Amino acid sequence: MTSQTLPQNQNPRKAEAEKLLEQANKQLGEALKAYQQALDVYEDIGEDTVATLISYIISQSKIVTVTTTDESGDSKIKLTAASGIIAHSSRVNGPKRKKTKKVSI
Numbered sequence: 001m002t003s004q005t006l007p008q009n010q011n012p013r014k015a016e017a018e019k020l021l022e023q024a025n026k027q028l029g030e031a032l033k034a035y036q037q038a039l040d041v042y043e044d045i046g047e048d049t050v051a052t053l054i055s056y057i058i059s060q061s062k063i064v065t066v067t068t069t070d071e072s073g074d075s076k077i078k079l080t081a082a083s084g085i086i087a088h089s090s091r092v093n094g095p096k097r098k099k100t101k102k103v104s105i
Contacts, residue, residue, distance in 0.1 A: 014075070018066055025063050032058055032082055058082070
């Protein structure tokens with residue numbers, strides 16, 4: 001670990017925790033992109049049960065960020081839906097509708 005200059009009164013353990021949180025959020029983002037790719041394939045091949053489960057996992061994922069600290073030095077956090085980092089979240093916003101063919105009689 002390299003030594004870095006910490007802001008005045010910054011707890012080194014807290015700085016470590018914030019760095020780990022940032023790393024975890026990045027890894028979660030990468031995992032969610034892989035989940036989305038798997039979801040797209042499962043939808044394409046008609047595996048609706050697996051696609052629905054993956055969609056649920058994506059929809060329940062949250063990114064945690066420390067926004068500020070209050071006067072007592074305690075962290076204030078923000079939870080963000082992690083699905084927002086995915087370019088398109090088809091089933092996360094609702095099930096994919098099957099295309100129907102119009103039949104002329």
